[in-house]
Amino acid sequence: MNVGVVVFPGSNCDRDMFHVLTDVFNLNAQYFWHEKGLPNNIDAVILPGGFSYGDRLRAGVIAAHSPIIKDVQKMAEKGIPILGVCNGFQILVESGLLPGVLLKNNSLNFMCKWTNLVVENNSTPFTSQFKLNQKIPIPIANGEGRYFVDETTLKKLKKHNQIVFKYDKVVNGSSDRIAGVCNEDGNVVGMMPHPERAVESEINPIDNKPSSLIFESLLSTMGVKH
Amino acid sequence: MSLEPQEIVDLKSKIGREPTSTELQIVAAEWSEHCSYKSSKKHLKMLPMTGPLVISEKGYDSGVLDVGDGYVITAHIESHNHPSAVEPYGGAATGVGGVIRDILSAGTRPIAIFDGLRFGNIEKDPQARWLFKNAVTGIADYGNCLGIPTIGGEVEFDECYSNYALVDVAAVGFGKKENLIKNHANKGDLVVLMGGATGRDGIGGSQFASDSLESENRSAVQIPDPFIEKLIIEAILEARNHHLIKALKDLGGGGLSCALSETADTLGIGIEMDVDKVHTREPGMDPDEIMISESQERMLIITSKQKLKKLQEICKKFRIACSVIGHVTSGNLLHVKKGNKTFANISTEIVANAPLLDRTSKKPAYLETIQKEKKLRPISNFSKTMMALISSPNIASKIWVYGQYDHEVGIRTVVKPGQDASVLRLDNGKFLSVKIDGNPKHCYINPREGAIGCFEEACRNVVCTGARPIGMLDHLQFGNPENPEIFWTFLESLKGITDFAKYFKIPCIGGKVSLYNETPAGPIKPTPLIGVLGLIDKNSLISPKVEDEDCLIIIGDTKNELGGSEYYEYIHHFVGGNCPIVDFKESKRNMETVLHVIKKGIIKNAHDCSKGGLAVGAFELCMTNQIGCQISLDKVPGEKLDSDKILFSESHSRYLLVVEKKNFQKLETILQKNKVSYRMIGKFGGNKIQFNRGKKSLIDLSVDKAQKAWINSLRELVLNG
Numbered sequence: 001m002n003v004g005v006v007v008f009p010g011s012n013c014d015r016d017m018f019h020v021l022t023d024v025f026n027l028n029a030q031y032f033w034h035e036k037g038l039p040n041n042i043d044a045v046i047l048p049g050g051f052s053y054g055d056r057l058r059a060g061v062i063a064a065h066s067p068i069i070k071d072v073q074k075m076a077e078k079g080i081p082i083l084g085v086c087n088g089f090q091i092l093v094e095s096g097l098l099p100g101v102l103l104k105n106n107s108l109n110f111m112c113k114w115t116n117l118v119v120e121n122n123s124t125p126f127t128s129q130f131k132l133n134q135k136i137p138i139p140i141a142n143g144e145g146r147y148f149v150d151e152t153t154l155k156k157l158k159k160h161n162q163i164v165f166k167y168d169k170v171v172n173g174s175s176d177r178i179a180g181v182c183n184e185d186g187n188v189v190g191m192m193p194h195p196e197r198a199v200e201s202e203i204n205p206i207d208n209k210p211s212s213l214i215f216e217s218l219l220s221t222m223g224v225k226h
Numbered sequence: 227m228s229l230e231p232q233e234i235v236d237l238k239s240k241i242g243r244e245p246t247s248t249e250l251q252i253v254a255a256e257w258s259e260h261c262s263y264k265s266s267k268k269h270l271k272m273l274p275m276t277g278p279l280v281i282s283e284k285g286y287d288s289g290v291l292d293v294g295d296g297y298v299i300t301a302h303i304e305s306h307n308h309p310s311a312v313e314p315y316g317g318a319a320t321g322v323g324g325v326i327r328d329i330l331s332a333g334t335r336p337i338a339i340f341d342g343l344r345f346g347n348i349e350k351d352p353q354a355r356w357l358f359k360n361a362v363t364g365i366a367d368y369g370n371c372l373g374i375p376t377i378g379g380e381v382e383f384d385e386c387y388s389n390y391a392l393v394d395v396a397a398v399g400f401g402k403k404e405n406l407i408k409n410h411a412n413k414g415d416l417v418v419l420m421g422g423a424t425g426r427d428g429i430g431g432s433q434f435a436s437d438s439l440e441s442e443n444r445s446a447v448q449i450p451d452p453f454i455e456k457l458i459i460e461a462i463l464e465a466r467n468h469h470l471i472k473a474l475k476d477l478g479g480g481g482l483s484c485a486l487s488e489t490a491d492t493l494g495i496g497i498e499m500d501v502d503k504v505h506t507r508e509p510g511m512d513p514d515e516i517m518i519s520e521s522q523e524r525m526l527i528i529t530s531k532q533k534l535k536k537l538q539e540i541c542k543k544f545r546i547a548c549s550v551i552g553h554v555t556s557g558n559l560l561h562v563k564k565g566n567k568t569f570a571n572i573s574t575e576i577v578a579n580a581p582l583l584d585r586t587s588k589k590p591a592y593l594e595t596i597q598k599e600k601k602l603r604p605i606s607n608f609s610k611t612m613m614a615l616i617s618s619p620n621i622a623s624k625i626w627v628y629g630q631y632d633h634e635v636g637i638r639t640v641v642k643p644g645q646d647a648s649v650l651r652l653d654n655g656k657f658l659s660v661k662i663d664g665n666p667k668h669c670y671i672n673p674r675e676g677a678i679g680c681f682e683e684a685c686r687n688v689v690c691t692g693a694r695p696i697g698m699l700d701h702l703q704f705g706n707p708e709n710p711e712i713f714w715t716f717l718e719s720l721k722g723i724t725d726f727a728k729y730f731k732i733p734c735i736g737g738k739v740s741l742y743n744e745t746p747a748g749p750i751k752p753t754p755l756i757g758v759l760g761l762i763d764k765n766s767l768i769s770p771k772v773e774d775e776d777c778l779i780i781i782g783d784t785k786n787e788l789g790g791s792e793y794y795e796y797i798h799h800f801v802g803g804n805c806p807i808v809d810f811k812e813s814k815r816n817m818e819t820v821l822h823v824i825k826k827g828i829i830k831n832a833h834d835c836s837k838g839g840l841a842v843g844a845f846e847l848c849m850t851n852q853i854g855c856q857i858s859l860d861k862v863p864g865e866k867l868d869s870d871k872i873l874f875s876e877s878h879s880r881y882l883l884v885v886e887k888k889n890f891q892k893l894e895t896i897l898q899k900n901k902v903s904y905r906m907i908g909k910f911g912g913n914k915i916q917f918n919r920g921k922k923s924l925i926d927l928s929v930d931k932a933q934k935a936w937i938n939s940l941r942e943l944v945l946n947g
Contacts, residue, residue, distance in 0.1 A: 009544060010456055012373020016637045033543070049635075051371040054453025110366050110630045141370070141632040197634045202651060205642070 001043040001222045003027050006072070006088075008034045008063045013049035013085065013196060020196040021046075025215045027224075034063065038071040043222055044081040044125070045072055047088025049141075049194060059102060059144040060090030069095050081125035081218060082188045086142055089180070089190030098181055098190045099157065100149040106173030110143040114206065116168040117179055117193060121161050124186045125221040129213040135168065136213075137206035138193040140179075145192045147174040147181070160184045165191055229254045233581065240576050248562055248569040251514040253577055255480035256487055259741055262580035265707040266739040269717060272724045277733035279696055285409035285492040287328035287476060288399065289735025291697050293761060295654035298406065300399035302328040303662075303699040303757055304478075305740045309447040310364075310393040314357045318364035318393045319450035320522050325397045326374065327476035327525065330459055333407035333466050334399030337636055338650055339369045341379040341395050342662050342701075342755050343627075346388035348619055348943060354383065357391045359944055364450070365395070366630040371452035372459065376631035377639055377660075378648040383619045384666055386751045390743065394701055396662055396757045400652060405466060409473040411493050411528045411554045418534070419482070420541060420548040421458045422451060422523035424516055425507030454523040457544040462525060470537045473528035483517045483577070485526045487560050491578035498561040499552030501569070513562060513569045528554060585707050587714035596671050597789060597805065602798045605870050608917070608924040611797055615874075616845055616932055617939035618796050621838050626941040644850070646690040646834055649762070657762035659693035665837075666751035667790035668876075669719060672805035676790070677719035677754045681726045682808045682878050684758035686834040689817050690881065692824040693760025698727060700737040700756055705749025707741045715752040716741075723754065729810050732758070769831045772851040772884050776830060778908035779893065782816050782880035784840060784864035784872055792838050793874030806877050812903075813879045819900045820881050828893050831884035841873040841917065841925070843882050844908070848915045849933040857908035859919040864903070869919050884910070 003021050007014045014031065021029040032038055038045065052063035063069070069091070076082055076097055084092040092098045105111050117136040119127055130136075149157060154175055157163050165180035180191030198204050198211035229237070229250065237245055237253055245253065259265060276282070281290040281298060288302035306321030322339060329336040343361055346354035358381075369376045374397070427449045465471050473493060477485045482504070490497045501513045507521070527548075529537055534550065541548040555561070560577060562570040605611050615621055628643035640657060641649035647661035663684040669676030685695050700723055705712045727734055743750045788794050789803030823829050831851075835843040840862065848855050859872045867875070885893050890906065897904045915932060917925040 010371070010453055012371075012456065012635060016635070019637065050373060051453065051456070054371060054451070054456075056453070109363075110370055110632070112632045112634060113629055139634050141634055143370075194634065197637055200637070203634075203637055203640055 001027060001224055002041055003029045004032050004038055004042040004045045005029055006034065006045060006047050006068055007031050008050070008052035008066060010052045010054055011048055011050035011087070013194065017046055017048040017196045020199055020215065024199055025219065032068060034066040034068045036068060038068065038075060042075070044218060045075055047084040047091055049086030049088060052087055052091065060087055060094040063091045064094035073097065076183065076188050079185060079187050081221060083126055084190040085194055085196065086192055089192055090144065092188060092190045097188050098183055099153055100147055100181065102144050103146040103148050104144050105146050111145065111172060112139065112141040114139050115171050115193060117165040118168050120163045120166055121182065124164055124182050124189050126189045126214050126217050127164060129217040129220055134210060136210040138195060138198045138211050140171065140193045142192055146172045147178045147192065149175050157181060164189055228258060233257060236581050241572060246570055248513050248517060249572050251518050252483040252487065252570055252572070255483045255518045256577050257580035258480070261480045261484050263739055264580045264583050265585050265741060267582050269720055272720065273734040274727050275734050277731065280733050280735060283406060283408060285473065285475065285489065287331050289697065289699070290332060290406065291735060291759065292403065293652060293654065293656060296403050297652060297654050298334065298401060298403045299658060299759070300329050300332045300334045301396065301697065301699055301759055302736045303394060303396040303701045304328070304738055305392060305394045305701060305703065307392050307703070307740055307743055310361055310391040311357070313447045314360035314391060315364040316447055316450050318361040319368035319452070320448040321393050321395045322365055322368040323450060323452070323455050323522050324476070324478050325395045326372065326455065329397045329399035330462055331474050331476045332399065333405050333474065334401035335463060336374050336397050336459065337400045337638060338398045338660065339374050339376040339395060340660060340662050340757065341365050341376060341393070342664055343379065343381045344387050344392035344753065345383055347385050348383050351388060352947065353389060355944060355947065361391060361393055362627050362630060368450055368452045370632045372456050373635045375633045375635050375639055376628070377633045377650070378643050379662060380664065381624050381627055382664065384751065386666065388747060389745045390750065392703060392743070392750070392753060394755050396699055398658065398660060407466065407471055407474045409493060411473050411495050413554055413556050415472060415528050415530050415554040416534055416550050417497055417499060417552040417554065418527040418529055418537065418548055419504060419551045420525045420527055421546055422454050422521055423505050423507040423547065424519050424524070425521045426511065426515060426519065427521055429515060429519055448520050448522045451523055454546065457546050458523055458525055461540050461544040461546055464540050465537055468536055470529055470533045471527055472530065475526045477524040477526060479520065481518050481520045487574040487577035489526065490558060490560055490574035494558065496555035496557040496559040496561065497552055498555050498563065501562060501564045503549050503551040505547045505549045513564050517562060585713045586710045587717055588710040589714050590711035596802050599803050600800055602800060609927050612841060612925050612927060613935060614797065615792060615838055615842060617935045618792065619940060619943060620792055620796065621842055622939040623937045624940065625937055626944060641691055646687040649691050655764055657693065659688045659691040659760040659762060660757065661687035662755055662757040663687065664753055664755040665790070666753045667795055668805050669754060670751040671789045671802065673715040673718040673752045674722035675805050675807045676752070678722040678726045678808050679806055679878050680754055681723055681756045682813055683834065683836050684756045685817060686881065688758050688760035689820050690832040690834055691760070691762065692821065693762045694821060695730065695732050695758050695760045697735040697759045698732045698756060700734055700754060701740065702737070703740045703743055703750065703753040703755065705742065705744045712749055719752055719754045723756065730814065772831060772847065772853050772910050774911040775887050776910040777885050777887055777890050777906050778844065778855055778857065778910065779883040779885060779904055779906050780840065780862060780880060781820065781883065781902055781904045782812065783877065783903050784862050784867070784875050784880065785877045786865055786867055786871055787875050787877045788871060791874055791876045793870065808878045815900060815902055816879045816881060819897065819902045823893060823896055828889050829883045829885045833882045835880040835882060836876060839874040839876050845915060845932060847882060847884065848929055849936055852929055852933065853910050854912035854914040854929050855908050855910045856916045859917060859924070861905040861907045863905050869924055873917065
């Protein structure tokens with residue numbers, strides 16, 4: 001299967017994601033520069049982290065107007081799995097593919113630390129291999145990572161099972177401790193923590209197996225045996 | 227403009243005519259202390275700079291080490307002290323930017339940043355707090371945006387930095403040996419300026435940095451833009467992959483003047499350029515301003531006519547400006563024109579080689595008496611003293627700092643910040659361990675032994691991760707070199723570092739000298755900073771959790787060496803006493819032994835004893851592993867000393883090892899064979915950290931209480947004063 005990794009000016013986790021997809025999970029991955037279109041033979045799209053356009057105006061807001069986002073939207077409508085990590089999540093939110101906004105962390109500082117996620121929805125293409133409430137040790141690294149939705153939207157998210165990951169305790173002041181959400185169809189997932197930084201035991205001081213299930217879920221969704 | 231009258235006379239006699247105004251500006255920038263090293267250059271030659279792994283190429287701003295399998299690492303260190311003291315956010319951020327471009331200049335991708343920060347007393351001084359907070363944010367915002375992890379460093383506070391700041395940034399790059407840029411150029415090649423527009427910021431920055439900081443000179447401080455820097459990195463690496471770059475140089479201190487004259491001088495070429503071709507931030511800049519502006523995020527590339535188009539395409543892809551500003555000529559002249567009019571036409575050999583100085587030196591008077599010991603009030607409650615020390619700004623955990631740095635991006639960080647040294651994995655299966663260390667309190671009391679101590683401490687930290695030191699970076703920071711007493715301390719430190727480097731065969735692969743670090747209140751304490759790079763072949767030391775029944779062993783003798791210690795200075799407010807002295811033979815024996823037992827997998831963990839001595843070292847082990855320990859001072863090897871001295875002496879060459887009970891015998895056999903001074907001094911277990919002497923309990927604290935204070939106190943101090 002082919003996974004497209006979208007690269008914006010200022011993306012900086014694109015190479016890490018590419019390494020994990022190809023070297024750890026033996027997938028075919030391909031970079032797509034933001035000005036290019038996405039071909040039809042792409043089976044999944046990942047928007048990696050970074051500082052697209054230097055986070056000017058607001059994280060992700062300029063990249064959300066890149067030409068490639070139109071293709072991402074089309075693919076989202078077709079039900080193709082799409083994952084946004086960190087800045088990728090911010091871009092998906094800014095482009096309207098996911099609900100909510102990402103605000104500055106409560107500490108008003110950039111935060112780089114290991115957190116624990118709790119899986120709230122195990123029916124997305126990126127979480128199908130998890131048990132509900134399973135914990136994932138995983139690092140965050142962001143300045144604008146506080147997911148926020150108003151009460152009405154929060155109710156809607158709950159109703160449609162759109163909350164995918166929560167932190168096990170308050171990390172940055174996000175609504176309902178949310179760390180990741182999906183669209184109503186469940187094929188577009190955004191998350192602030194970085195799974196690509198947690199799947200190799202050499203650099204994961206806690207346990208690399210849970211976060212690996214994010215990629216193994218994608219493989220299983222696509223019917224690929226790992 | 228800061229040329230001395232004698233220098234103007236020299237210049238005139240060398241060129242045989244009156245210099246033009248632009249020539250004067252160019253020469254003043256390049257002959258500044260900051261760019262020319264005119265006070266230090268003669269002496270820096272004493273450092274050993276070669277070794278089996280060192281790769282020397284002309285025109286590099288960073289050192290290169292061969293790490294095998296066709297790969298190299300590059301490393302460099304810089305400071306941005308003057309700008310950071312005026313505008314800490316921008317000063318610190320542009321400090322990161324500069325050193326990153328030095329790494330990029332060799333054609334390697336920057337993979338890690340380290341920062342050494344020094345400020346005044348943040349407990350009392352709100353200005354120091356403001357400088358600290360903003361310098362950290364500046365580094366974080368810049369490094370994070372670039373996607374280069376900031377994985378290590380140190381922070382220290384001392385009254386001598388009041389109203390001032392030392393912001394040192396080191397960076398490491400990694401790449402394939404075959405991709406190194408081999409700087410060369412031929413007549414007719416094109417000179418291209420790529421990156422940010424040239425503006426009126428940083429005008430005369432290098433001269434500003436070559437004088438004492440007396441008045442605020444904001445126009446000399448540069449403005450950071452990490453987004454452009456990130457685009458430059460990707461564009462340069464893409465251009466490198468397409469072999470479009472014949473020579474590459476970062477624009478740093480002295481701007482175009484220095485980059486052009488140094489490149490031309492190194493490559494033995496001339497350059498003719500037109501200032502009208504330089505893309506500027508605002509119209510109406512005169513040639514002098516364009517030549518000495520230190521606007522950031524700019525790179526100078528020499529390429530051939532055939533390859534220009536492809537280079538322009540890459541720049542267009544990343545939407546960064548690139549201007550052909552001139553071409554390579556034969557001869558060695560830097561010819562600066564504006565349209566048809568000549569503004570400068572001067573030998574680059576003259577510009578790039580400032581007349582070097584012979585500064586006089588004299589041993590400072592204060593050193594005659596500083597090592598005298600003083601009778602100090604006895605400690606009535608060691609637990610209380612211990613709590614005060616672990617909450618003190620110099621010893622408290624720096625998690626508030628490194629928690630703001632993305633230290634995971636790049637997915638190489640095996641040992642994260644907060645440990646002895648940080649460890650990165652490399653593409654050839656090896657691991658790189660890096661640490662920077664300074665200790666101005668020791669260096670003030672004994673500039674030579676203090677500097678050696680910094681070097682040994684950095685080595686110890688790297689050794690604790692199982693890495694063998696393979697290279698060193700030095701950053702020598704002192705006050706005004708025109709003062710013979712200050713110049714003496716510079717020379718002493720340099721000689722000490724040289725002796726250690728030669729004895730241990732650790733080549734100096736790069737460095738920096740920063741002088742004139744003074745405020746109206748006086749000079750800073752001598753602050754040499756040493757960065758050590760170590761290599762681990764294959765298996766890295768993954769420290770398993772320390773568990774009940776594990777044993778604590780100390781290696782190395784504890785001596786009556788508390789001069790410049792945190793205990794003397796923070797607890798007793800006493801500056802003086804015996805500075806710790808490294809015994810080279812003992813140091814080597816201990817280092818080799820620790821490396822050996824790590825390699826053999828006999829020990830679980832190794833940690834060095836440094837600031838705060840044995841007591842703080844043992845506390846750090848307990849707090850990071852969340853486990854108690856019962857330690858007996860009776861068994862600590864070394865001189866017979868009072869309890870406070872055993873606890874807090876900062877003698878070098880000491881390591882704390884954690885070993886499983888079942889492996890102790892094996893460890894002991896090796897330690898005895900190597901004739902290492904050692905004792906088992908404690909046992910882990912429970913949730914209390916206890917130090918006893920005889921039957922007397924000296925320290926008895928719960929791990930939780932200690933850990934809470936250690937982790938939170940710095941943040942509390944920054945946020946709430």
